[in-house]
Amino acid sequence: EVQLVESGGGLVQPGGSLRLSCAASGFTFSRLAMTWVRQAPGKGLEWVSSISNTGGQTLYADSVKGRFSISRENAKNTLYLQMNSVKPEDTAVYYCASGGRSTYDTRTSGQGTQVTVSS
Numbered sequence: 001e002v003q004l005v006e007s008g009g010g011l012v013q014p015g016g017s018l019r020l021s022c023a024a025s026g027f028t029f030s031r032l033a034m035t036w037v038r039q040a041p042g043k044g045l046e047w048v049s050s051i052s053n054t055g056g057q058t059l060y061a062d063s064v065k066g067r068f069s070i071s072r073e074n075a076k077n078t079l080y081l082q083m084n085s086v087k088p089e090d091t092a093v094y095y096c097a098s099g100g101r102s103t104y105d106t107r108t109s110g111q112g113t114q115v116t117v118s119s
Contacts, residue, residue, distance in 0.1 A: 001026045002024075002025075002026040002027050002098065002108040003024070003025045003026050003108070003110070004022055004023070004024055004095075004096050004097070004098070004108060004109050004110045005022065005023045005110045005111075006020060006021070006022050006094060006095060006096055006109075006110050006111070006112050006113040007020070007021050007022075007023070007113055008020040008021045008113055009093075009094060009113030009114045009115045009116075010114075010115070010116070011116045011118065012083075012086055012115070012116070012117055013117070013118070013119050014086060014087060014088060014117055014118075014119055015085055015086065016086055016117075017082070017083060017084045017085075017086065018083045018086065018115060019080060019081070019082050019083070020036070020080065020081040020083065020094055020096075020113055020115070021078055021079070021080055022034070022036075022078065022079040022080070022081075022096030022110075023077065023078055024077045024078065024079065024096075024098075025077060027098065029072075029074060029077040030053060030054075030074040031053055032053055032098050032099065033050055033051060033052050033053055033098075033099055033100035033101075033103070033104075034050065034051055034053075034070075034072060034079045034096060034097070034098060034099070034100075034104075035047065035048075035049065035050040035051075035096065035097045035098075035099055035100060035101065035104035036048040036049045036050075036070060036079075036081045036094060036095070036096055036097075037094070037095050037096075037097060037104065037106060037109075038090075038092035038093065038094045038095070038115075039092055039093050039095070039112075040089075040091060040092040041091070041092075043092075045095075045106065046061070046063075046092070047061055047101065047104075048060070048061055048064055048068065048081070048094070049061065049064065049068060049070040049081065050070070050100045050101040050104070051070045051071065051072055051079070052100070053074075054074075055071060055072050055074075058070050059100075059101050063089075064083075064090075067083065067084050067085045067086070068081060068082065068083050068084070069081070069082040069084075070082075079096050081094065081096075083115070086115075086117045087117060088117045088118065089117075090115060090117050091115060091116050091117050091118070092114075092115060093112040093113065093114050093115075094112055094113050094114075094115055095109040095110065095112045096109060096110070097109050
C-alpha cells in the first residue's frame with residue numbers, strides 16, 4: 001500500500017525558513033519522480049516543484065523559484081522541500097505526490113502539512 005506522510009509545517013514569519021519532509025512507503029521510492037503541490041485557502045491545487053527519481057533534475061513553479069529547494073534521500077525514502085524567504089502567499093497545505101510535473105498523482109498523498117506565513 002502506497003503511503004505518503006508529510007510533516008514539518010508550522011507558523012513562520014515572512015522571510016523565514018521551513019523544511020518539509022515526506023516519508024514514503026509501499027513502493028520503490030527510488031524509481032519514481034516526486035512532486036510537491038499546495039492548496040491555499042479557498043483555492044485549487046497548485047504545483048510547486050518536482051524532482052527526478054535520482055534527484056538530478058528539478059523543476060520549480062515561477063512563484064517559488066529561487067526560494068524553495070526540492071531534494072530527496074532515496075536511502076531513507078524521504079522527499080524534502082526547503083522553503084526560504086517565505087511570503088504570506090506561501091500559506092497553504094503542502095502535499096507530496098508520486099510522479100513528475102505532468103504525471104503526479106495526489107490520490108495517494110497524505111493529509112498534508114499546514115504552512116502558515118504570518119507575522
